[in-house]
Amino acid sequence: xxxxxxxxxxxxxxxxxxxxxxxxxxxxxxxxxxxxxxxxxxxxxxxxxxxxxxxxxxxxxxxxxxxxxxxxxxxxxxxxxxxxxxxxxxxxxxxxxxxxxxxxxxxxxxxxxxxxxxxxxxxxxxxxxxxxxxxxxxxxxxxxxxxxxxxxxxxxxxxxxxxxxxxxxxxxxxxxxxxxxxxxxxxxxxxxxxxxxxxxxxxxxxxxxxxxxxxxxxxxxxxxxxxxxxxxxxxxxxxxxxxxxxxxxxxxxxxxxxxxxxxxxxxxxxxxxxxxxxxxxxxxxxxxxxxxxxxxxxxxxxxxxxxxxxxxxxxxxxxxxxxxxxxxxxxxxxxxxxxxxxxxxxxxxxxxxxxxxxxxxxxxx
Amino acid sequence: xxxxxxxxxxxxxxxxxxxxxxxxxxxxxxxxxxxxxxxxxxxxxxxxxxxxxxxxxxxxxxxxxxxxxxxxxxxxxxxxxxxxxxxxxxxxxxxxxxxxxxxxxxxxxxxxxxxxxxxxxxxxxxxxxxxxxxxxxxxxxxxxxxxxxxxxxxxxxxxxxxxxxxxxxxxxxxxxxxxxxxxxxxxxxxxxxxxxxxxxxxxxxxxxxxxxxxxxxxxxxxxxxxxxxxxxxxxxxxxxxxxxxxxxxxxxxxxxxxxxxxxxxxxxxxxxxxxxxxxxxxxxxxxxxxxxxxxxxxxxxxxxxxxxxxxxxxxxxxxxxxxxxxxxxxxxxxxxxxxxxxxxxxxxxxxxxxxxxxxxxxxxxxxxxxxxxxxxxxxxxxxxxxxxxxxxxxxxxxxxxxxxxxxxxxxxxxxxxxxxxxxxxxxxxxxxxxxxxxxxxxxxxxxxxxxxxxxxxxxxxxxxx
Numbered sequence: 153x154x155x156x157x158x159x160x161x162x163x164x165x166x167x168x169x170x171x172x173x174x175x176x177x178x179x180x181x182x183x184x185x186x187x188x189x190x191x192x193x194x195x196x197x198x199x200x201x202x203x204x205x206x207x208x209x210x211x212x213x214x215x216x217x218x219x220x221x222x223x224x225x226x227x228x229x230x231x232x233x234x235x236x237x238x239x240x241x242x243x244x245x246x247x248x249x250x251x252x253x254x255x256x257x258x259x260x261x262x263x264x265x266x267x268x269x270x271x272x273x274x275x276x277x278x279x280x281x282x283x284x285x286x287x288x289x290x291x292x293x294x295x296x297x298x299x300x301x302x303x304x305x306x307x308x309x310x311x312x313x314x315x316x317x318x319x320x321x322x323x324x325x326x327x328x329x330x331x332x333x334x335x336x337x338x339x340x341x342x343x344x345x346x347x348x349x350x351x352x353x354x355x356x357x358x359x360x361x362x363x364x365x366x367x368x369x370x371x372x373x374x375x376x377x378x379x380x381x382x383x384x385x386x387x388x389x390x391x392x393x394x395x396x397x398x399x400x401x402x403x404x405x406x407x408x409x410x411x412x413x414x415x416x417x418x419x420x421x422x423x424x425x426x427x428x429x430x431x432x433x434x435x436x437x438x439x440x441x442x443x444x445x446x447x448x449x450x451x452x453x454x455x456x457x458x459x460x461x462x463x464x465x466x467x468x469x470x471x472x473x474x475x476x477x478x479x480x481x482x483x484x485x486x487x488x489x490x491x492x493x494x495x496x497x498x499x500x501x502x503x504x505x506x507x508x509x510x511x512x513x514x515x516x517x
Numbered sequence: 518x519x520x521x522x523x524x525x526x527x528x529x530x531x532x533x534x535x536x537x538x539x540x541x542x543x544x545x546x547x548x549x550x551x552x553x554x555x556x557x558x559x560x561x562x563x564x565x566x567x568x569x570x571x572x573x574x575x576x577x578x579x580x581x582x583x584x585x586x587x588x589x590x591x592x593x594x595x596x597x598x599x600x601x602x603x604x605x606x607x608x609x610x611x612x613x614x615x616x617x618x619x620x621x622x623x624x625x626x627x628x629x630x631x632x633x634x635x636x637x638x639x640x641x642x643x644x645x646x647x648x649x650x651x652x653x654x655x656x657x658x659x660x661x662x663x664x665x666x667x668x669x670x671x672x673x674x675x676x677x678x679x680x681x682x683x684x685x686x687x688x689x690x691x692x693x694x695x696x697x698x699x700x701x702x703x704x705x706x707x708x709x710x711x712x713x714x715x716x717x718x719x720x721x722x723x724x725x726x727x728x729x730x731x732x733x734x735x736x737x738x739x740x741x742x743x744x745x746x747x748x749x750x751x752x753x754x755x756x757x758x759x760x761x762x763x764x765x766x767x768x769x770x771x772x773x774x775x776x777x778x779x780x781x782x783x784x785x786x787x788x789x790x791x792x793x794x795x796x797x798x799x800x801x802x803x804x805x806x807x808x809x810x811x812x813x814x815x816x817x818x819x820x821x822x823x824x825x826x827x828x829x830x831x832x833x834x835x836x837x838x839x840x841x842x843x844x845x846x847x848x849x850x851x852x853x854x855x856x857x858x859x860x861x862x863x864x865x866x867x868x869x870x871x872x873x874x875x876x877x878x879x880x881x882x883x884x885x886x887x888x889x890x891x892x893x894x895x896x897x898x899x900x901x902x903x904x905x906x907x908x909x910x911x912x913x914x915x916x917x918x919x920x921x922x923x924x925x926x927x928x929x930x931x932x933x934x935x936x937x938x939x940x941x942x943x944x945x946x947x948x949x950x951x952x953x954x955x956x957x958x959x960x961x962x963x964x965x966x967x968x969x970x971x972x973x974x975x976x977x978x979x980x981x982x
Contacts, residue, residue, distance in 0.1 A: 159957035160715050163722070166961025171968045318523040323969040376744035 174326055179314055181329045186313050189302065190215045197349040204343045206353075210259070210293040211302065213250045216351050217266035222248035225350065228408070230263055231255060231281030234415035237479040239352040242486050243279065249351035256289035257392040261399035263294060270407025277450065278408040279490065280400070281415040284425075284436045285382055287392045354479070358472060370474050375420045376428075378474040383429040386436075393439055400447050409450035411490055414440075416461035416481065421474045453489055464488055518560040520721075520775045521728055521974045529557065530779070533685075534712075537783060543706035547680045550783070554685040558649070561689075565647040568606065569683060575602050576657040577678045580664045580671040592665060599661040603654040610646050615850035649689040651847060653682050655814055660696040662818060669697045677703050686779035690772050692790040693810040702785050710784060716950035717781030719957070722964045723944050724774025729967045729974045731933050732768035735760045736975060738926040746900055747908040750920035754912035755892075760926050761899045762892045763933035766794065769808070774944045793943045795891065795934075798883040799875060800864040803891065815844050826869070833869060838862040848898070853906065856897040864890060888938075 179186060182205075188196070190211040197203060198221075206212070216222050225248035229238045232255040240247050250263055260280070270276060298316065301309040317325070343356050361367070403410045414437075425433050437455045444452035461470065461481050470481035477485075518525045533553050540546045559566045579599040586592045660681070663669045672678040681699050739760040742753055749757065770791040780787040790809050797803035804812045820840040826833040838859070845858020868875060875883065893913070900906045952960070 159952055159954050160718060162954045163719065163957040163961040163964070166958045167722070167964035167968065168961075170962070170965045174969070318527070318972075320972050321969075322971075322973045324973075326969065372745055372748070373741045377741055380744060 175317070175321060177333075178317060178321060178326055178329045181333050182317075186317065187310060189306070189309065194219060194221075194349070197347065202346045202348050204346050206345070206347050208296070208298055209252045210296055211299050213252050213263065213351060214266050214294050214299060216248065217250055217263060218268060221350055222250070223268055226276060228267065228276065228278040229281070229352075230260055230278060231415060232283050232285075234283060234417070234476055235279070235281040235482075236353040236476075237355070238279070238281075238482055238486075239348070239350060239354075239479075242479060242482050243277075244486075244491050245277075247350055247352070249353075251351065251353070252293050254289065255283075255286070255293060256291060257286040257396040257399065258289075258291065258295075259293035260286065261395040261402065262292050264399040264402040264406075266294070267403070267406060267408070269405075272407075274407060276408055278403055278410050280403075280410055280412045282396070282412060282440060283415050284433065285386065286396060287436050287439065288386045288389050289392070290389060355472065358478065362469065362478070367469050369468065370418070370420070370471070372420075375418070375424050375474050378421055379424040379428055382475070383425055383432060386429065386432050388432070388435055388439060393443065396440070397443055397447065400443075400449065404448045411451040411453075412444060412449055413451075413453040413457070413485075413490060414455045414459045416458055416464075416466070416477050416485055418468070418471050418474045419460050419462055422459060451490070457489060458485055461485065518557055519974075520772065520779075521725060521971055523971060526971075529553075530782075534782060537710050537712070541708045543703075543708065544674070544676065546706060546710070547703055548676045550685075551676055551680045551683055554680070554683040554688060557685040558683065558688060561648040562645065568647055568650075569653060570679075572603060572606060572653065572657055573679050573682045574675075575599065576661055576682075577672070577675055580661050581673075583661065583664050584671040596661055596665040600658055603658050607650060607654045610650055612846075612850045619852075652691050652693055653688065655693050655811075655847075656696070657682060659693075659814065659818065663696060669700070672696070672700055684783075684785070686776040686783070686785075687787055690769070690776075691808075691810055692773060692776065692788050693814050694787065698788065699785070706784065712784045713781040713950055715952070716948075717778045717783075719778070719949035719952060719960055720781060720944065721775050721778030722960055722967075723947075723949070724771040724776075724778060725971075726960075726963045726967045727767045727771030727774060727944075729771075729970045730963070731929070731936070732764045732766075732771060733970065733974050735764040735767070735926070735929050735933060737973075738923055738929060739764065742923060742926070743899065746905040746912075749909060749912040750917045751912055751915050752918055752922055753920060754909050756923060756926050756930065758892050758895055758899070758909070758913070759934070760930045761895050762795070762888075763930050763937065765895070765898075766791070766937060767933060770944070778949075789945045791943070792945060793937065795888055795937045796884060797887050797891075798880055799872065799887060800861065800868045800890075801872075803887060804861070804865070811844070811847075815840050819843060830870070834866040837865045837869065841865065851901055852903075853897040853901050856906075857894055860894045860897070864894075884938075 185205045185207055188207050190207055193207045193212055194215060222228065224246070226245035227243045227247045229235050229243070229247060229249045229251065231251050233251060233253045235249070236251040236253075238247065238249055238251075252259055252263070255263075260282075267278075298309060298312055301312050342360075344358075346354050346356055348354070400410055400412070441454055444454075461477050461484075464481065464484040466477060466481035466484060470478050472478050518529055520526075533550070536549050536553070537546055540549050555566050555570075558569065576599050579595045579602075583592050583595045583599075586595065660669075660678075664671045672681070677700060680703055681694065681696055684699070687694055739757045742749065742757045743761075746757075773790040777787045777789075788810055792806040792809065794803055794807035797806050820836055823836040823839060824832055825836060839862075841858040841862030842855055843858070845854045845856070845861070848854045848857070878886075893910075896909050896913075897906050900909055
């Protein structure tokens with residue numbers, strides 16, 4: 153370069169300075185989420201009872217799995233964001249919720265490894281809510297760089313934590329940060345999301361609106377989008393099937409009674425998924441059915457039992473969005489088929505009563 | 518790593534530029550670029566690199582053999598082996614499942630009609646298409662054919678040839694480079710890195726803005742509409758397909774601008790790939806303006822070897838149709854792409870036959886009609902099932918103006934059309950290296966806005982081809 157000519161400098165300053173300012177504003181305004189290490193976050197949750205910000209889910213849940221909160225709970229829940237609201241009000245027992253957004257089978261296997269082994273004679277139930285995408289998302293959420301840096305160096309972890317938003321930061325994050333900055337202390341009922349020490353999440357504003365009779369309807373476009381987003385890159389990966397098997401075997405070896413179920417999603421989502429990706433949709437269910445039949449599970453509820461929430465009396469009023477059922481619906485599902493006192497009419501596998509049947513059933517959509 | 522990602526913009530590119538600046542020995546710089554390109558490609562899939570290396574080694578050795586052989590039969594044999602190897606890889610990775618699906622569909626149809634047992638070959642293999650394979654295969658085929666024809670001498674240094682195949686700006690989605698253009702530039706590298714930094718940086722930034730601010734914003738509006746293509750009204754169908762016409766143009770030409778800008782930053786000139794295609798006044802003109810390097814490849818290595826227009830009218834139409842049908846198939850393993858190619862083949866043939874009558878029409882009329890034709894032809898390119906394609910065409914001519922008008926798309930597409938059709942100079946014609954501070958300020962602010970959307974950006978459309 154002969155010399156850095158003025159237009160280049162003007163360009164770099166015009167593009168760079170505003171970006172550095174906006175990005176810095178975002179990082180500073182979100183520092184509680186970005187720069188709080190999971191250990192401090194767990195301590196904060198225990199102290200405050202609930203907070204309206206969240207740190208790296210995978211890092212938090214990995215530590216939580218070994219924390220006393222989880223060790224003392226009667227029930228452990230593992231799954232994607234679709235199980236995020238499950239707590240004691242759903243399971244009927246003290247609950248540790250290890251949900252991680254977009255969890256894959258590989259992430260599930262890692263979480264299973266993190267859980268402590270049961271003492272002889274001790275018995276704890278672990279609810280595993282599986283989704284179709286478990287069998288194709290090719291990543292282990294618990295194998296992130298931040299999780300590897302944290303035990304090595306807090307400084308390196310902090311640098312990484314500052315830079316990490318470059319991987320997702322967009323204008324909408326900026327606008328959300330500005331909104332929160334202008335209204336730092338929202339009333340609890342106005343918060344969009346609140347996290348609790350046992351790992352679960354609740355959406356106060358959603359429930360306030362629901363109680364007030366206001367509910368957002370989801371049009372056909374939203375349904376189709378949810379299907380495309382979930383299934384478009386999908387293909388059954390043998391490595392994920394092995395990870396699911398490995399995770400379930402690990403849970404059994406550690407003394408957990410695993411109750412595996414398909415997370416309920418709206419029937420419109422099921423119909424659109426079957427229409428667009430019917431072969432993949434069915435092959436994932438068949439694969440998990442086959443796997444469950446060969447594994448020592450406490451219970452396995454096939455897709456036909458839990459995928460369609462309408463069979464539990466849930467209506468569109470109970471859908472947070474096309475793929476997330478709210479806690480009112482989840483309570484019905486658990487009460488009917490998953491908790492101790494529930495009917496086992498839908499159960500296809502019970503290791504205590506002999507080998508499970510190899511049932512193949514599609515969702516009841 | 519995508520060009521439109523912070524990893525590329527803030528880490529990969531500065532590292533490559535710094536290395537280029539520090540490495541004074543030209544051959545070492547070529548090796549550095551090659552290894553950097555392999556790293557770049559490795560992000561897409563580590564085994565993709567091995568596949569590309571295999572293709573590189575095979576074509577490098579066979580081209581040497583072609584040049585050394587004196588026997589015409591041996592020379593021809595080596596060329597055929599080289600082309601077969603390249604097309605074999607392409608055929609397996611890109612078209613094998615398409616072939617199986619087609620055979621199975623035919624078997625099912627025959628079973629339905631005749632009652633004969635339907636034999637399903639297999640469901641499909643889990644084949645992942647290596648990114649950029651269509652592009653580098655065409656480049657290596659061109660290299661061996663050009664060596665065979667005696668148009669170029671074979672490259673004697675493996676690293677220079679490997680750099681020609683893999684240099685990261687053109688690796689994934691072109692432009693499709695001529696070895697006779699790139700190899701001499703690599704050999705002419707000077708000890709002091711000769712870059713055209715301002716030109717390259719500004720062209721890269723302009724391409725980034727085209728992709729992220731225009732193409733991706735339009736995509737965000739049309740993708741939801743086209744998810745339920747069977748429910749479109751006339752207004753929605755025309756808006757969606759006009760929007761797609763703009764999306765694919767700004768996406769692909771934005772990518773090309775970024776690739777060419779990166780070339781300038783490395784001191785390499787890559788060929789122009791787009792020249793305001795929607796200003797075309799006839800089908801021939803369109804293909805001289807749209808994906809120019811592919812058009813030239815198809816002309817030089819398919820249309821002309823088939824006989825071109827030298828053997829009478831009917832054979833010319835046949836050659837045009839074969840070229841465009843295969844050109845369509847090159848874009849993707851699906852009958853919809855063949856259909857798209859067929860539409861353009863028919864248009865080219867019709868223009869060849871009736872061009873004299875067409876050319877007397879006013880320029881504005883020809884341009885408008887050509888634009889409408891191109892928009893209509895994008896339907897099978899964008900929608901993949903026969904039912905969706907038929908529904909979209911039906912909606913376009915059903916004169917059903919009920920339903921919501923997506924105003925956001927109207928505004929976005931309108932702005933994009935204004936830029937594509939009416940801005941006087943396109944990105945090839947702007948002297949980016951001579952822009953003043955005011956223009957630099959405007960481009961810088963646009964780039965800032967672009968950076969706020971980079972993480973919401975999607976993969977380039979042509980990466981899938």
